[in-house]
Amino acid sequence: xxxxxxxxxxxxxxxxxxxxxxxxxxxxxxxxxxxxxxxxxxxxxxxxxxxxxxxxxxxxxxxxxxxxxxxxxxxxxxxxxxxxxxxxxxxxxxxxxxxxxxxxxxxxxxxxx
Amino acid sequence: xxxxxxxxxxxxxxxxxxxxxxxxxxxxxxxxxxxxxxxxxxxxxxxxxxxxxxxxxxxxxxxxxxxxxxxxxxxxxxxxxxxxxxxxxxxxxxxxxxxxxxxxxxxxxxxxxxxxxxxxxxxxxxxxxxxxxxxxxxxxxxxxxxxxxxxxxxxxxxxxxxxxxxxxxxxxxxxxxxxxxxxxxxxxxxxxxxxxxxxxxxxxxxxxxxxxxxxxxxxxxxxxxxxxxxxxxxxxxxxxxxxxxxxxxxxxxxxxxxxxxxx
Ligand SMILES: Nc1nc2c(ncn2[C@@H]2O[C@H](COP(=O)(O)OP(=O)(O)O)[C@@H](O)[C@H]2O)c(=O)[nH]1
Ligand SMILES: [Mg+2]
Ligand SMILES: [Zn+2]
Ligand SMILES: [Zn+2]
Ligand SMILES: [Zn+2]
Ligand SMILES: [Zn+2]
Ligand SMILES: [Zn+2]
Ligand SMILES: [Zn+2]
Numbered sequence: 034x035x036x037x038x039x040x041x042x043x044x045x046x047x048x049x050x051x052x053x054x055x056x057x058x059x060x061x062x063x064x065x066x067x068x069x070x071x072x073x074x075x076x077x078x079x080x081x082x083x084x085x086x087x088x089x090x091x092x093x094x095x096x097x098x099x100x101x102x103x104x105x106x107x108x109x110x111x112x113x114x115x116x117x118x119x120x121x122x123x124x125x126x127x128x129x130x131x132x133x134x135x136x137x138x139x140x141x142x143x144x145x146x
Numbered sequence: 147x148x149x150x151x152x153x154x155x156x157x158x159x160x161x162x163x164x165x166x167x168x169x170x171x172x173x174x175x176x177x178x179x180x181x182x183x184x185x186x187x188x189x190x191x192x193x194x195x196x197x198x199x200x201x202x203x204x205x206x207x208x209x210x211x212x213x214x215x216x217x218x219x220x221x222x223x224x225x226x227x228x229x230x231x232x233x234x235x236x237x238x239x240x241x242x243x244x245x246x247x248x249x250x251x252x253x254x255x256x257x258x259x260x261x262x263x264x265x266x267x268x269x270x271x272x273x274x275x276x277x278x279x280x281x282x283x284x285x286x287x288x289x290x291x292x293x294x295x296x297x298x299x300x301x302x303x304x305x306x307x308x309x310x311x312x313x314x315x316x317x318x319x320x321x322x323x324x325x326x327x328x329x330x331x332x333x334x335x336x337x338x339x340x341x342x343x344x345x346x347x348x349x350x351x352x353x354x355x356x357x358x359x360x361x362x363x364x365x366x367x368x369x370x371x372x373x374x375x376x377x378x379x380x381x382x383x384x385x386x387x388x389x390x391x392x393x394x395x396x397x398x399x400x401x402x403x404x405x406x407x408x409x
Binding site for chain 1 (some may be wrong): 286294
């Protein structure tokens with residue numbers, strides 16, 4: 034359950050940003066979680082709602098935007114999202130694909146008061 | 147070791163110098179940390195209380211990982227992260243590598259809180275440093291940094307990190323090594339690679355271990371290799387049976403090749 038450690042990092046980030054902006058509380062936290070980030074969105078949400086208590090995010094709404102794996106084909110130029118985990122082009126089968134999105138987890142936006 | 151870098155474990159902004167950020171693809175100085183904030187930290191004009199951030203949630207860990215790589219780089223040491231389920235054969239492989247490798251190596255042992263695995267390695271004359279992980283289900287770059295403090299980096303060519311036995315959590319954390327070796331053993335069954343794609347995606351080398359047990363298990367090894375290459379088309383794969391010294395030598399040769407490629 035590394036979702037708990039990840040939430041700790043996220044809460045620290047929120048705290049730092051809130052301090053820099055002289056905010057008293059965070060009302061909304063928007064994240065982007067890639068399908069191949071190794072994080073289970075539901076577990077992340079549970080962890081966030083457990084650990085936010087007593088922090089600056091105590092009453093914050095937690096939003097997860099799930100990001101599918103997104104690839105760009107170097108051969109045919111296609112950019113596409115895949116449902117199944119596969120790292121080759123869905124159109125021309127080329128293995129020369131670049132990962133555009135979906136492997137990382139990001140804090141995207143904070144709303145504060 | 148941090149006497150010269152001045153980092154004293156407390157963080158990432160303290161030292162200067164070039165280091166790579168995403169696994170060696172880009173290089174930047176620690177000015178980057180500030181640039182980061184300037185770039186992405188722009189309060190929107192219509193609502194002063196809403197800020198766009200776009201920061202990796204594990205950014206701090208990633209910076210510490212870069213920092214660990216700098217330490218290794220400085221000493222010309224190749225860092226290798228070993229990951230697998232519990233019991234796939236990480237410690238056993240390291241013991242056998244000790245017999246055949248023509249490079250010197252140390253091990254940061256994070257798999258168990260007890261000294262059991264570290265003692266097994268020491269019995270083989272391998273420098274092993276146990277790190278305290280508490281109940282952690284993965285190692286992070288900060289834990290590995292502490293382990294590096296106790297590694298005789300001047301005397302070794304390769305520093306292995308034996309990660310916590312777990313095919314899920316360690317995959318999300320860059321610990322600051324250069325290469326990932328992921329082990330999967332025949333008795334674990336056929337579906338492991340397809341079930342844990344995030345882990346196998348991280349692999350530079352996949353070792354299918356305990357192949358001496360193939361006659362006793364329903365295990366289509368070629369199908370498993372094909373599955374791995376759907377996830378990572380260019381991944382290297384070797385079969386290992388520790389009773390077959392040639393198979394262990396092949397692992398040593400793969401590492402020797404990687405060492406040579408980092409002159
Ligand atoms: N038959 C067989 N058993 C192995 C092999 N490699 C490791 N083992 C056994 O698997 C068990 C777990 O190995 P260990 O190295 O402790 O796994 P770790 O948890 O990944 O470090 C031990 O009993 C080893 O003897 C192998 O190639 N063949
Ligand atoms: Mg072990
Ligand atoms: Zn975990
Ligand atoms: Zn294509
Ligand atoms: Zn340091
Ligand atoms: Zn240090
Ligand atoms: Zn960064
Ligand atoms: Zn650094």
